Amino acid sequence: MSTASPDHKDVDAHTGTATTGHEWDGIRELNTPLPKWWLNIFYACIVWAVGYWIVYPAIPLATSFTKGVIGYSSRGEVTQELADLQSARAPMVKALAGASFADIEKDPKLLTFARAQGKAAFGDNCAPCHGAGGGGSKAFPNLVDDDWLWGAGSLEDIQQTLTHGIRSADPEARAGNMPAFGDGVLKPVEISLVSDYVRSLSSLPVDKAVDLKAGEKVFAENCAACHGDNGKGNNELGAPNLTDQIWLYGSDKVTIAEGITKGRGGIMPNWGGRLDAGTIKALAVYVRTLGGGR
């Protein structure tokens, strides 16, 4: 390694460029400084960074970090944006909370707002069980069809179900079970007979050899109390109409027999404690527009 005196410029013969004077194994380093414009931007960035450290959160400390003089945080920004959104919506939210269903249906603006709010709330809370479009699945009712297990599908009925739930812990919950008739009440033969009879109620094909009269007798003695003499059900008790084409669990004989043997009793949570009254109203309006209300 050789050192050149500072005033002596050691110029590389091939390139005509001055060298730094440093030499390693006969190789000398060319002195090609960074472009001025680049360096100036670099220095400007350093100056900017110092300002940034002061103004914005920057340096991690043992248990905390420097907060910066303007107190910015991205979490705070989100909170602020949410608060802005809430305050922008506040008049409509307030109007919705104070309005009756009749008021909502009369006011197109309020109705549109309720449907939009309901759509969002449905996606957040209801879609996991009832499906994104309310189509339901086995054991989770389809909200798009024209059949209601509980109530007649009026906005008030839907609101009641949403608020207090079905077979939930809420004291005002809709209650009513399909008992397990297999627990010594009915013999397997009787369950088989009544399953075929239930299928015949909604005109589903039944084996010709089956004695439907015997099945009808079992039905009249055990099932008619809730499902009605003609099998039309009772939506005060949540007893399904057995004569229509809609089946919550399935219409094949095995599924029907399983339901009779083991009983049924799906649970709809009570949303009253989790969602505010306005949101529940909006949900009721939205669910009705899915198609179930007509």
Place this chain on the structure above:
Amino acid sequence: MSVKQQQAREIALEAQGVELGLYAPHQKIYPQAVSGRFRNIKWAILIFTLGIYYFLPFVRWDRGPNAPSQAVLVDLDHHRFYFFFIEIWPQEVYYLTGLLIVAAVALFLMNAVAGRLWCGYLCPQTVWTDLFFAVERLIEGDRRERMKKDGEKWNLETFAQSMLKHWIWLMIAWWTGGAWVLYFADAPTLVYQLATFQGPVTAYIWIAILTFTTYFFAGYMREQVCTYMCPWPRIQAALTDEWALNVTYRYDRGEPRNSLKKAAALREAGQPAGDCVDCNQCFNVCPTGVDIRDGLQIDCIQCGLCIDACDNVMVKVGRPTGLIGYDTDINVKRREAGQPELKTRILRARTIVYAAVIALVGSTMAVALATRNSSGLAVIHDRNPLFVTLQDGGIRNAYTVRLSNKIPETRSFEIRVEGFEPSQVDSAGGKRGPNGWPVLSVDPDQTLEDRVFVTLPRNAVKHGHDDEDKRDIAFVLVDLASGASVRVKDHFMQPDGDKK
């Protein structure tokens, strides 16, 4: 110094073994004042185009009570673009595509007919730079004075002149930015808001940005924008042909160039002498620092000012004008070869094709605009569930529909579904209309979303055929007042035929 001169200089220097850097410092251009036909044309175009730009936002256009009354307005808040009698919704932005095609091909057509007409007369960069040059000349004097002042130290007078010049430049730039934002809001209201410091922050930011770009591009960057930043010179050079009129130095007539005295002496002696007296006036007046006598070149914007300068000189020296003029390559070459000139052919294959493309796209747009529907319907079939079985075994499909009412009046629309009875069609938010179909009312210049239910009764549900699980249907939106309709095709889904 033009790119061509720069290159010649570098080649010469490198031949002498001089090592050159990659970057050459910019050489400031001091265009001299000139008068004449093309200068007058440029003044007229400058006043006309800037007049449109600065004052158009204040032009009013009555659209009734439910729409803004500004003739040209980009209403970003409400997603509308207004242009006199035309109103464009966001989904109609494809008109912009047509407009851009027409603009591009018009540029090609101009180029095929007479070179860089756009660059020389119409381009905002040219127009604003021209205006800034005029201000500079008015305050600091013409070419020689400005060059002299730039070489000297500042004194009170030159400093005051410089300050005044920059102040006026900034005022023009500021007005340019200010006019821009007026296209995005009601102009008189926004002017009042801006003046009283109540305008939206974005307006001030845009004014600041455009003030800066105008001041910087027209005051400092000038011809460098055309030479180094703009892609058009490159494209233009590739698109031109020998039939295109270009600002041309007729070297066949001008060369050999000589001083006036020397040329007279040569002529006296019966020797060849060109008309060019080598006065450099064409170079002195050039806003991009080009010597037109070097031929067509990338940094020549073909503004025609050298034609004026040369004609003025030719008149003074008693030679015919037009030593520099609009000419075609083919004629220069023919004259050089001693052949007679050909008539300028504006109608050529390429000009006809360009004009045809413009006419085709333009008329397509005009027809589309004239016949477009003032109402719209979009239908989306529910994805989940695709269909639902009703209590009685009927099948119902649900659709999300969006109705557009593109006129500034409230309208009622009837929703019909072809192949179904009115009673089989229902909507979540609508009422039954006079014909039994659901009717929805849409606010002026608004859209409305709703759900429509279409029910196929049980006796019409066919099982057992694979092709029965999906049938084509059509929604028809009928304006109850005018009877105008929109038809949208969709599908009606039902369970697979082979499943029960």
